Amino acid sequence: DTGVSQNPRHKITKRGQNVTFRCDPISEHNRLYWYRQTLGQGPEFLTYFQNEAQLEKSRLLSDRFSAERPKGSFSTLEIQRTEQGDSAMYLCASGAGLAYNEQFFGPGTRLTVL
Amino acid sequence: AQSVTQLGSHVSVSEGALVLLRCNYSSSVPPYLFWYVQYPNQGLQLLLKYTTGATLVKGINGFEAEFKKSETSFHLTKPSAHMSDAAEYFCAVTPGATNKLIFGTGTLLAVQP
Numbered sequence: 606d607t608g609v610s611q612n613p614r615h616k617i618t619k620r621g622q623n624v625t626f627r628c629d630p631i632s633e634h635n636r637l638y639w640y641r642q643t644l645g646q647g648p649e650f651l652t653y654f655q656n657e658a659q660l661e662k663s664r665l666l667s668d669r670f671s672a673e674r675p676k677g678s679f680s681t682l683e684i685q686r687t688e689q690g691d692s693a694m695y696l697c698a699s700g701a702g703l704a705y706n707e708q709f710f711g712p713g714t715r716l717t718v719l
Numbered sequence: 720a721q722s723v724t725q726l727g728s729h730v731s732v733s734e735g736a737l738v739l740l741r742c743n744y745s746s747s748v749p750p751y752l753f754w755y756v757q758y759p760n761q762g763l764q765l766l767l768k769y770t771t772g773a774t775l776v777k778g779i780n781g782f783e784a785e786f787k788k789s790e791t792s793f794h795l796t797k798p799s800a801h802m803s804d805a806a807e808y809f810c811a812v813t814p815g816a817t818n819k820l821i822f823g824t825g826t827l828l829a830v831q832p
Contacts, residue, residue, distance in 0.1 A: 609762070636818065645728075647822030648763070661818065696762060696783050708760035708820060710755075 607631060609711035611697050616688055625683045626628055626714045630699030637680050638708060640696040641665065648696055654680060663671045688717045723810050725823035733831050738797040740826045742784075742810030751813040752793040753820065754784055755818065758806045767810075769793065773804045788824070805830045 610629045618624050630637050635656050640648035651670070653661040656677035666672075670674040671685075684691055694715050698708040726741040729800040744750055751770050754764040767778025784795045793810060807827045811820040 638819065645725075645824065647809075647811070647824050648820070650819035653818050655818075663819075679794070698763075707765045707768065710764070712760070712762045 606718065609697055609699050609709050611695075611711040613714060614677050614712060615715050619719050620689060622687055623683065623685045624687055624716065625681055626695055626697075626716075628680045628682070628697030628711060630679070630697070631701075631709055632678075634663060634701045634707075634709070635677065636700040637674055638698040638700070639680070639682050639703055639707045640698065642694040642713070643692075651695075653684075660661035661716075683712075684716075687716075692716055694719045721750070721812055723812050723821055723823035725810050725826050726737065727806075727826055728824065729827050729829070730811075731829040732748050735799050738782075738795070738800045738804065738828065740795040740810075740828065742793045742795065742823060744793060744810070746786045749778060752784075752786060753811040754778065754782070754793075754795050755809045755811060758807050759784050763802055765782075765808065766795070771813055776781050800828075802828045802830050802832065804828060805822070816819045 607659050637654040639651040642648040646678045651666050652672050654674040662681045690712045692703045694713045696713045700708045722745045724743045753768045754766040755764045766782050767776045769776045782797045789793045807817045807825045809825045810823045
């Protein structure tokens, strides 16, 4: 499978716990994005990497959120001290070349914070 | 600030009928416009995109959209709906050279037999 993969697909945690999600992009893609999607809403941009450099972060990405992309390959998104409001689908996407080229989305990680 | 408005959170059509999903955008710079489809428990898949050039864009699965700058619209159409078209559709804009996609709230399309 050469698409974008995300793990885990589902995560249930208790409020206050830390969680980490992983995204494996399409191998030749230099751009990687994280989005958050809540019920009834479209995806909202969280952050963007070009290779290993994190070039843009949304105001939605509070100090409890951190994302990394070591070596410009896979990426992780960590949420510390989770809150119920963090419950959402977290989507990863990757792309190649110019910014307006297609972003290929993974299946997402659904987070439920109890 | 750039934004996308999708009129109609739910649209229901009969199989074989015309599909029309509306999208209006706000952008201070020439936008790049996209339509994505999302099936249950899956990620988003690109249907079509407008960057420059021809304003009528054809995509996969028989969908097309027309960029109308004067109306700031990018409505999605399909002449004849199939049952397999039932899904949620998202319009998105990338304003200028920025990298993020700004999505609308989505339209859930139901296709009745």
